[in-house]
Amino acid sequence: MKTTKLMERIKSKIKNLSSKYMLLPFLFLTTPLAAQTESSTGISQTTAFYVVIGLLIIVSLLVILLAFNIVSLLKAVVQKEMSPEKKASMEKEPSWFAKTWAKWNDLKPLEEEQDIMLDHDYDGIKELDNHLPPWWKALFYLSIVYAVIYLMVFHVFKSAPLQEEEYEIEMALAQAAKSNMEQTIVVDFDESNVPFNDDAEALADGKKFFEAQCGMCHKADGGGLAGPNLTDDYWKHGGSMTDIYNVIKNGVPNTAMISWESKLNPLRLQNVASYVKSLRGTNPPGALPPDGELYVEESNQ
Ligand code: HEC
Incomplete structure (x- = not known):
């Protein structure tokens, strides 16, 4: 049944x-x-x-x-x-979780607390002589083991680089990558014959760099601040592509216009110069008055 x-x-x-x-x-x-x-x-x-x-x-x-x-x-x-x-006996037994919890916390049941009570009494506040909980002790021992391993690896056998060495290794790697990159950029122009690059991507790249690095003196729109207006037809050092490239690359001695050669690779330099060249006639509001001599565009520039 x-x-x-x-x-x-x-x-x-x-x-x-x-x-x-x-x-x-x-x-x-x-x-x-x-x-x-x-x-x-x-x-x-x-x-x-x-x-x-x-x-x-x-x-x-x-x-x-x-x-x-x-x-x-x-x-x-x-x-x-x-x-x-x-x-009935099964129901009385605490669950696995409850047992583990109690074990790792080493909790004395409330009823047995008298056994570990110290006779310190501060205005009624009493002190229990509890053990440190086992989970805490386990972490402590683990950290000792970790310290020994660390000491062996980094200071005795030196099988891994320390912070400072790591820094130097990374710097050396970066240096190598940098010179590698500079080597691979082979350009067939210099300041005597650099061509204007009208590629939209190149101009956008030049614009980004100009706004970030040159804008503080020439204004982000090229209208001029501490440095001259770059959007008109008047130039102190000539307004051809090669003139502009030359000024950016070599700077103007004894002025705030430094040489950018060490900060820009030739392609970037060409992009920035092309962007400056493309600013001609944009006539931004609040631009500085003309400075220098009138530059008349040659037919091939
Ligand atoms: C710290 C300020 C400063 C910064 C930054 C600066 N310039 Fe200049 N720039 C000047 C000054 C000042 C002059 C004028 C130099 C002179 O009196 O001949 C100048 C001149 C120029 C000229 C020649 C203008 C002419 O009339 O012939 C060009 C082109 C130029 N800068 C481009 C740039 C570019 C591109 C950058 C960013 C890569 C840049 N400058 C960053 C201050 C600056």
Whole structure:
């Protein structure tokens, strides 16, 4: 009688479960299907990838849920079969988590606190002679072990670089990368024949640099502040592409206009010079009055 009732319960539970998880196999079926239709409708592969991952996560969560359900079902079955005494004894036992918690905290139960009470009494505030909690001690011992390993690795066997050495290594690497880069930039022009570069990307690069580094003296729009207006037809040192490149590269001695050669590689320099050249006639508001001599554009510049 008892067993038939139990069987019935299990059956109904299984029926319940199977209706809940009926959809699972369909999910698996639809995953590749969905991925296919997506790529044909033009959704990027990364999107499809995340959709698939998302579906997989959902499916795994459902599987975990199912597993929990089965475990609780089995537990119910096992408990049903147990004798009442055994059941009672099981219920009294604290859970694994509670046991671990108590062990790692080494908590004395409230009732036993008298045993560790010291006779210090500060206006009614008493002191317990508690142990340091084991988790704390474990961390302490771990840090000692770590310190020994650290000492061996960094100071005895010197198998890894210390901070300062690390810094020097990185600096050397950067230096190497830099000179490497400078070597690979081979240009077929210098200040005597540098051509104007009208490439939009080059001009944008020049503009970015100009606004960040030159704007403080020439104003971000080139209208001039401490340095002269760069947008008009009057130049102190000539307004041709080669003149401008020359001034930026070598600077003007004894003025605030320094040489930028060490800070700009030749291509960047060409971009900045091209950008300055392109400012001609932009007529920004509040620009400084003309300075220097009228420069008449030559036909080839
Ligand atoms: C600290 C201020 C300062 C900075 C920063 C500066 N300049 Fe100058 N620049 C000047 C001064 C001052 C002059 C005028 C020099 C002279 O009297 O001949 C000048 C002159 C020039 C000239 C020649 C103008 C002419 O009339 O012939 C050009 C071109 C120029 N600068 C471009 C630049 C570029 C490009 C940058 C950024 C990479 C830059 N400057 C950064 C102060 C500056």
